[in-house]
Each structure stands twice: as structure tokens, then as C-alpha cells.
Amino acid sequence: MGRVWCIVLIATVASQVAGQNWMRPAETTTPTTTTTTEPPPSPEQIAMNKLCEAKCRTEVCYLPDNKDCRNFIVCDQDALGQYFGSLQPCAFGTFWSGFDQTTTFSCAHPASASCSVNFCSRRSAGDTFSHTEPNCKTYWECKRDPATGILMPKPSCCKDGFMFNGVQCVVDNNNECHDICPLTNEAAPCIDGSPTFHSDDGNCRTYWKCNKTNPLPVCCSEGKGYDVATGTCAANGCRDSCPPQYQTDACLNPSVKNYDIFDNHCRTYMRCKKNGEPDERWCCPSQQTFNPQTQQCESTSINDICDDYCPQGYLQVCPLEPSSSGPNFYSQAGLDGTTSVMKCAPGTTFSKELCGCGMPIENAPDNSCNMELDIVFNGTVMERRGSQNEVQIMRNSAPVMPGDLLDGTITFGFDGNLKFKLPFAQQTFENVYAMVLIKPRTRADTNPQPILSNCMNNDLGDPTFELILANGLVVVSVTTENRVAKVPAMASTTPAKLSLPFQTNTWQMVTVIYDGATLRLAVATEQRSKQVDMSLVGSIPVAAQGLQVGGCEITGISPKLGQGYVGSMAKFQFSKCLRKDWLMSFYKAHGIEPPQPPQPEDILPA
Incomplete structure (x- = not known):
């Protein structure tokens, strides 16, 4: 198995320094005079292991439990490449949310999760049943959804002084139930x-x-x-x-x-x-x-x-204090006696009453959004000018080749093996601005060439944001949480896609903009520009792999040589927010009439 990037950047560096893969070591036993025989795995365990083998592409991945949405399966690969699946419970009151995850794994409220099992299908309204975890207060109650009329399980808790006996809440006469209700509303x-x-x-x-x-x-x-x-x-x-x-x-x-x-x-x-x-x-x-x-x-x-x-239900003393550095700073004392001073988000001030930053500065300039990555590829050096110019960008072991000249400057040459990883993982993108200035060498007829991609999203295996070259076209593919929620059975095959033709051996600017309502793709050369768009809503979940530039190397999978971007790259910009002046410049450059805000007569009454 070839060397790969690890999800945790610090772990990756440590692994490379040590000259070994960051994997769970194979189990070993110390010879003794007594011979023990491990019991054979159960049929359920064998089935989980086979499911992991069929679905997983990384050392660790997360799969749904098709028998019970209140659980999920963690698949762990050992040093021999064999998978072991373990069943884990979701927190009480939640179901496994499948694709809707934005972190390593996620469980969500039943109304937000697509569950193929209806626990109330053979029960009546008001029926109750126990939860799987050993909490003496928690239970589920079947209630009719007011929107659909379908009986759905609702998480519930017995009040303090009561306990659930499998059928109903009864008085805890022996004062033996001291568990805490995990539902905030019912615990208050x-x-x-x-x-x-x-x-x-x-x-x-x-x-x-x-x-x-x-x-x-x-x-x-x-x-x-x-x-x-x-x-x-x-x-x-x-x-x-x-x-x-x-x-x-x-x-x-x-x-x-x-x-x-x-x-x-x-x-x-x-x-x-x-x-x-x-x-x-x-x-x-x-x-x-x-x-x-x-x-x-x-x-x-x-x-x-x-x-x-x-x-739950108690107020807390705010550990934060105003700072002498200014109204948009605050300080926090550590347990070791040290004090840290931190800055609020642009456009806000610290409020002791709110115990955080949230009071807007009146007439503050629109400086809350800045280009996070603004990179010029100059020779073998990345000149970084964005607001995140100190964030760690990791390059794989492939060398940087001299690219073609642009305005007298040598650019970066990508040979299909050079790739960079950006630490924008474990989060959702509400908006996206991405621009690359490239000179492709081939039409990418044999294999798609990723320019910018999150490469995969946990157990689905498919990226949720990707900009590639394929068969003479620039293609952007985006999958939002809203889109998946509408078609859960086709979650991995229903991305929103836009495409435009590109030219080989020609410098061109490729721009992708997503504002939460419209997805846009533009390709511009010195002679002409084209733009396409489509309606799209929802946030873009980006899980463990983060974003990669130039191709994809997935943790736990040996990279395929030469299947990344082939050509030159002179500039790269990326931001997870949008500013009005960026949009207006884009509209003007491509002859687009800016969208008009709704007029009062167009707004429906609430």
C-alpha cells in the first residue's frame, strides 16, 4: 500500500517522519505455555465485515445499519487490509443521518434523517417502546406527524422521580433511577x-x-x-x-x-x-x-x-471578559492562570451579556468576507496573499515541474501526479467562490482530470464538490444536503452538474460561484467567455478528505499514477463566502444582468 495523506494533518507529518503508515498495527500474541482459541465470529459479525469490504474505500468509514436507524456501523481496516465492523448507537433521540453528515459521522433528528424502518408501523398513536441504551428515563412514543399524518417515533423522557418500566413511566419508589434526560426541552x-x-x-x-x-x-x-x-x-x-x-x-x-x-x-x-x-x-x-x-x-x-x-436548565457564569485591546476583542483565563486574548468576527463586538461576539458594529464596512486562498504559482514558489495565508497546505511527494510562461512568469507544471491538499474538511460550504487560471495540455479523454475536489465524502465514495476536465469539457459537480434529502436512494448519483468546453494549450480562467440559490460555471479566454448556471439550494457537506488541487489521493488507497491534472496552473483562488463586489465583477465580465431583489408586491404574505 503506497504512502497516503492521513485525515489528521499532524498525524500525517508524524507518520512520514517516522517512515511508516499511520495505521492500526496487526494484532500480535506473545507465546505462552497455554494455548487459547478465540471463538469464531458470529454470523452478524461476518455480515458486517463483508459489508465493510464491499462499501469502504478508506481505513475508517461509517455505514448505516439497515436494520435499525438508531445505530450505525464503524468499519476499521487493519494493517493486513481486512475490515472489522462494529455496531455503534446514535445519541438518544437521533437516527443515523446517512449522507447529511458534515463531520466524521453524524446522527440527526428523525425528521431530518432518511430511515427505511418505521418503528411505529405496527403500533398505534400513543404506544411507547424502550430505547436500546440503558437509561431508566428514556423511551420512544409513536405520534402522528401533523404534516404527513404518518405515525413517527418521538423521543421522550420520564420526569424526575419517575422511571420507564418498558410500557410507561412509573414512580421511582426506591429512588434508584438517577439517569439524566438527554433531551434539553424535556429536562427543563x-x-x-x-x-x-x-x-x-x-x-x-x-x-x-x-x-x-x-x-x-x-x-x-x-x-x-x-x-x-x-x-x-x-x-x-x-x-x-x-x-x-x-x-x-x-x-x-x-x-x-x-x-x-x-x-x-x-x-x-x-x-x-x-x-x-x-x-x-x-x-x-x-x-x-x-x-x-x-x-x-x-x-x-x-x-x-x-x-x-x-x-440542564441552570445558568452559567460567563468565563469571558472584555479586553483592553478594543470592543471586538475578549479575554479568557485558563486553568493554568494564563489569559488569552481573542478577536471577534469582523463586524461584531463582544457582549458580556451574550457571553460572546454577536452585537453588530453600526455602519461597519463589509469586511466580514475575504478571499481565503489567493495563490500565484511562480516558478516553484506559491505566493500566498489570501486571508488564510498561514493555513497549512500539504503537497504530495511528486515534484513541481516548470509550467508554461504567462506574462514572462514561469508557472507550475502538473504532470498528473502533483497534488495539494487544503485543510477545508469537516464542515459545510454555504457559498463557494473558486477560480483557476489554467492551460490544459490534453482533452482528458482517457481519464477525468480533477482540478479541485473533495474526492469523496465518507461512505458514499463520491465527492460533493468537484471541478474536473473530461472529454474536452470543464465539469463542475455539486451535491448539497437539500438535494440528497429529496432523493435519498440516489444520493451518490444525483449531483448538480454544469459543463462548458475548454481549449487545450490555451490559457483560460475557470470560475465557479455558488451563492446558495444558483450554481454558476464560467470559462473565459482572451477571445471569448461562456457562462452557464442552474438553480440549486442547500449547503455543501465536505467531510474527512477536505479539498485537493490537481487530483485525488484518498486515505487508505494507493494513488493511480498520472490520473490528475495535466497542464500548467498560474493562479488559484478559493473562498467559502461571497462578497457583493465579487459577484458584480463576475456579472459584468460575462454580460449577466444582476439578479434583482424581490419587490414588495412579489413577496407573499406570511
Whole structure:
């Protein structure tokens, strides 16, 4: 197997320095006096391994579980080239989203995933069934989709103090269910109109009283305990004591600004509000705990570390602070005592209330979008002028050959083997601007010659963005998430395509623009220019391979020699955003009437 680029750039460099492939080593055993025999793989395991062999083209890939959309299959290739498949669960409430992934793998809400199995097809509305993971609160309920009328599974949770017994939520009489509901909406208390809810602190007298949408910790009167089933205090033999700060309104004392609560968390506390507003539940910053004596969050000692999480529904102290460097900067203190200063996105300022950058600067110039890569190929040097001029661009081992002259400058020569990798992986492209100035040497009749491509998108094997030369044509192929969602069964074969003829041994500028509504392709020489376009919507998912210039080398697959771009390249530009002046220049150069914004009479009422 030839040397290839690894998905992780740092790992790739380390691998090349060590002179070895970045792969999982073959399993070895140390000879002993005792001989053990591993059990043969199960039929299910053999089937998964065969599926991986048939579908995968990389060392690691991800496939759907055709029997259960709540799972997916991870295929891992060992040093001998053999695949081993393992079944993994999606997070509760999600299904495997197939092609719609934008990272290494992704699960999505059932409404956004194409699932061939309907778990409610033989059930009635209101029927419930257990989830596969061992959470005592989670279950699925069949509900009718208001748009289609089809019964669909809806993820649900039992409230605190209840547990799912396989059929319904029942009272947790033995106080043995302490799992957390992973659904944020259902985990947030006081949103369903209930006046009270259970406090999972082990005290039978304490409970939360809803004050509007803010819960307040209170106690039942002496001799009574909180009844989870009725949501009221009842004479049930409870003998626990009520915490002092729960007995009366602690905030009536002017010296009390914050007070402690007993909820089995070391970061939580209550913050007093004035003017009759309800108290708020808060969390200290990470690695800090609330001190009832000082009423402040304090750093923990080495012997008393608080590594707790912040429960859902609690507010958090913002770890960011304004910076003296200016309104569009902020600072963050690290656990080691150092402070880092970071810059907001162009056109925004830092807001302590938002705990982030988001307040627009009034009358700010349109500088939020810049050409990310602006490269001139000069001799054997890449002159980089874009906003991402420090991002690492990796070249394979093929040498840079002298290209043809353009305005007295020697350009880069591509012999079909030279390729560059751009680190624009694991993300979606809402817009695209790409331009190359090339002089092709052949018509690419034998093999397509990729100029710019993400080469493959995980288990599909097909690129979602590609600009190639093929049979005398420049072809751009784009597959958006919206396009795949409409035709899930043909996801790998339904890209949007545009093509125009090109000339060999002639300098020409090839431009691709995608603005989220229209895909455009233009080819221009000194004598003439042509442009084609088509309607297209949705974002472009670019997964593990990122973008490559000049050809494709896929992790885990030996490269095929001579099947990349053949010719000269003088300039390359790329950006994942669009500016109005770029579009206007493009329209003017190709004689296109700029699209007009909709007039008031053209806008339909909501």
C-alpha cells in the first residue's frame, strides 16, 4: 500500500517522519505455555465485515445499519487490509443521518434523517417502546406527524422521580433511577405548566416550586414528604430535616446575594433577584465550587476538586471578559492562570451579556468576507496573499515541474501526479467562490482530470464538490444536503452538474460561484467567455478528505499514477463566502444582468 495523506494533518507529518503508515498495527500474541482459541465470529459479525469490504474505500468509514436507524456501523481496516465492523448507537433521540453528515459521522433528528424502518408501523398513536441504551428515563412514543399524518417515533423522557418500566413511566419508589434526560426541552422544569417537580437530592421533604419558569427550592411542612405521583406534600412518614435556607426566603436578608442548594452538584447555587423576580439557578465556572460563607465561586484545592458538569436548565457564569485591546476583542483565563486574548468576527463586538461576539458594529464596512486562498504559482514558489495565508497546505511527494510562461512568469507544471491538499474538511460550504487560471495540455479523454475536489465524502465514495476536465469539457459537480434529502436512494448519483468546453494549450480562467440559490460555471479566454448556471439550494457537506488541487489521493488507497491534472496552473483562488463586489465583477465580465431583489408586491404574505 503506497504512502497516503492521513485525515489528521499532524498525524500525517508524524507518520512520514517516522517512515511508516499511520495505521492500526496487526494484532500480535506473545507465546505462552497455554494455548487459547478465540471463538469464531458470529454470523452478524461476518455480515458486517463483508459489508465493510464491499462499501469502504478508506481505513475508517461509517455505514448505516439497515436494520435499525438508531445505530450505525464503524468499519476499521487493519494493517493486513481486512475490515472489522462494529455496531455503534446514535445519541438518544437521533437516527443515523446517512449522507447529511458534515463531520466524521453524524446522527440527526428523525425528521431530518432518511430511515427505511418505521418503528411505529405496527403500533398505534400513543404506544411507547424502550430505547436500546440503558437509561431508566428514556423511551420512544409513536405520534402522528401533523404534516404527513404518518405515525413517527418521538423521543421522550420520564420526569424526575419517575422511571420507564418498558410500557410507561412509573414512580421511582426506591429512588434508584438517577439517569439524566438527554433531551434539553424535556429536562427543563416548569415548562409544562406543572406547579412543582421532584428534587433528586435524597431528601424526602425538598422539592422545586415553579415560580413562572424559575424553580425555587422549598420544603414540605414537618411530618410530610413530597409525593412524586401527585406533585404535592403528603403524610408519608418522611422524617428528613429541611435545609435552613429553604425554611424562609433567604433573599429577604439584605446581606444574602447568593445561597447554596442541595442538589448533589458542587457547582450549583441560587442567585437572589430583586423587585419580586424569582430566584435563579446558577453554576460556577468549570473547576470552581460555591462557598456558602463568602457567597462566591472559588477555585477548588487539589484535595477537593470539583469536576462536576452544569445541569440542564441552570445558568452559567460567563468565563469571558472584555479586553483592553478594543470592543471586538475578549479575554479568557485558563486553568493554568494564563489569559488569552481573542478577536471577534469582523463586524461584531463582544457582549458580556451574550457571553460572546454577536452585537453588530453600526455602519461597519463589509469586511466580514475575504478571499481565503489567493495563490500565484511562480516558478516553484506559491505566493500566498489570501486571508488564510498561514493555513497549512500539504503537497504530495511528486515534484513541481516548470509550467508554461504567462506574462514572462514561469508557472507550475502538473504532470498528473502533483497534488495539494487544503485543510477545508469537516464542515459545510454555504457559498463557494473558486477560480483557476489554467492551460490544459490534453482533452482528458482517457481519464477525468480533477482540478479541485473533495474526492469523496465518507461512505458514499463520491465527492460533493468537484471541478474536473473530461472529454474536452470543464465539469463542475455539486451535491448539497437539500438535494440528497429529496432523493435519498440516489444520493451518490444525483449531483448538480454544469459543463462548458475548454481549449487545450490555451490559457483560460475557470470560475465557479455558488451563492446558495444558483450554481454558476464560467470559462473565459482572451477571445471569448461562456457562462452557464442552474438553480440549486442547500449547503455543501465536505467531510474527512477536505479539498485537493490537481487530483485525488484518498486515505487508505494507493494513488493511480498520472490520473490528475495535466497542464500548467498560474493562479488559484478559493473562498467559502461571497462578497457583493465579487459577484458584480463576475456579472459584468460575462454580460449577466444582476439578479434583482424581490419587490414588495412579489413577496407573499406570511
